[in-house]
């Protein structure tokens with residue numbers, strides 16, 4: 001990016017999907033850090049933990065018993081933030097505006113083996129997770145009053161995950177959430193103008209520039225987006241313009257699983273730790289519209305910045321003004337691209 | 350709020366200032382918590398720490414020596430995220446859009462006494478902080494190329510604060526940050542329609558309802574906004590429609606200092622700990638327009654939810670979909686309103 005002088009100085013970058021900006025301060029990691037250090041997570045977990053409410057055969061907090069599942073397993077969250085049986089109401093009094101929200105929250109166990117995480121699983125095992133995501137998206141999405149299905153994972157205690165058993169969540173609900181709404185607006189605008197996918201055209205440009213690409217296979221590309229907020233944020237984009245994950249064929253599902261393994265393995269290798277993140281899949285809402293503009297993608301938002309114990313804090317300035325980052329997307333991409341795709345725990349042996 | 354049935358069930362609430370929504374799940378704090386526990390911060394700090402780069406007379410990381418200041422002290426951050434001497438440029442190539450950003454980052458020491466925090470300071474001492482904020486806002490705001498001045502504080506290691514010496518920051522910059530831009534749009538819309546302050550009318554409604562008010566004095570009201578995102582979020586609103594803090598007279602400055610002491614003392618008393626938060630003042634941008642619509646206010650975003658060691662994580666769902674909270678604004682306001690205004694550390698003696 002020799003022709004982009006911006007890269008050396010503080011600047012803002014525009015997120016074409018959300019219409020929002022991020023402040024980039026390329027020189028700022030030089031400052032000394034005397035602040036909070038996180039505790040290092042350990043990789044040595046047992047394969048079965050009798051206290052874990054997600055392990056096969058165990059009794060959950062809600063009183064139900066898990067089946068002896070052999071690959072993946074999903075169930076309705078015992079402490080759901082959304083409930084299916086609430087009546088949609090609205091409350092509008094002067095300047096107060098509220099709306100009832102119905103929905104379903106599910107937990108998705110990725111593996112019966114308590115000790116694993118996605119990067120440590122086989123591609124064939126991750127494929128089963130992808131298959132379950134597809135099934136849940138299609139089933140939940142076709143239900144009455146479910147107009148959006150959010151699939152996500154919080155990995156690591158630092159990301160608010162309260163159980164280290166490999167699992168993610170799905171919150172399906174009656175309204176279309178804000179972040180998805182923003183992305184719909186900007187993709188639609190571009191679609192109307194060009195009859196082409198915004199993210200597809202962006203991917204094409206990134207593949208030509210080759211400055212932020214981290215990994216590629218036949219069907220998916222992983223890169224650090226130009227407008228990344230989190231230090232090592234990545235986005236996984238399908239080469240084909242699919243609106244949702246339900247449209248992937250067998251080969252694409254396998255390639256998606258492979259890419260998830262590659263991305264999460266590179267993350268673990270970055271600081272040789274079980275790398276924390278929140279990941280999520282953004283795709284077309286399920287209120288019944290075609291949404292030709294939507295191009296599904298999976299994003300990873302990891303908090304770590306300098307090492308396994310020092311994270312980036314999105315606080316004061318970031319909360320009141322703008323997200324801000326201390327290394328450029330190009331620096332992050334270069335570092336990630338160079339990392340091996342074999343897990344560090346296996347390279348020692 | 351007997352007439353608002355929403356309060357018992359999952360629902361969304363609308364933020365009239367930003368135009369954004371928050372998902373509220375009133376029943377959700379019942380779930381057990383096996384996740385991350387924070388370390389308890391300690392109140393026993395020395396009044397002077399020779400390792401602290403903010404204490405009077407000490408040498409800072411950048412090599413400069415602090416004066417022997419006696420009340421407040423501000424200086425340009427040695428590791429500024431924004432720099433004054435960068436040339437505004439822009440970069441627009443296909444779908445990549447970036448813009449140069451110039452600015453000044455300052456550190457504001459609230460007291461020479463390393464051991465203190467705002468709630469432990471005298472009102473007359475906090476008044477000096479308010480005075481310095483006024484001065485900085487007016488001085489920085491009148492500079493060429495400074496179109497916005499963000500005053501904020503990160504308190505506590507959990508909020509990314511790397512030094513416990515009582516201090517805040519000011520980031521002044523050439524572009525108007527996103528959060529401020531959103532609030533400008535919605536205040537302006539209301540102003541155009543009604544020729545009245547949106548926040549002023551909201552305050553009036555809250556004072557009539559008396560359901561979310563935490564504290565009042567002659568010139569300021571502290572309340573938990575209807576659309577609060579953080580569990581114990583508060584907003585401090587001046588009764589008079591001032592566009593910026595530069596417009597406060599002597600009595601208002603004192604009342605503002607008093608209210609800051611009340612709010613932060615209640616926070617410390619909530620879990621009997623030095624309560625972490627990010628606070629910030631939102632006010633009119635300084636690009637030279639009148640901004641009659643703007644009504645300045647100070648907000649506090651504290652992360653703690655259940656106790657001094659368990660915080661609310663804004664992760665997965667919150668990042669990909671919507672902010673989400675587990676207790677209602679009314680519950681939080683009631684709890685905060687009942688707390689004493691004398692600091693718990695003094696009540697023991």
Ligand SMILES: O=P(O)(O)O[C@H]1O[C@H](CO)[C@@H](O)[C@H](O)[C@H]1O
Nearest residue numbers: 312313315316317318509510511
């Ligand atoms: O400037 P500090 O105190 O070193 O840093 C802290 O506040 C900044 C402004 O909110 C953030 O960008 C940093 O992530 C945070 O650690």
Ligand SMILES: O=P(O)(O)O[C@H]1O[C@H](CO)[C@@H](O)[C@H](O)[C@H]1O
Nearest residue numbers: 160161162661662664665666667
């Ligand atoms: O549902 P969990 O894993 O108990 O909770 C975690 O994920 C949720 C969804 O992102 C968040 O609302 C919680 O703050 C977080 O701790």
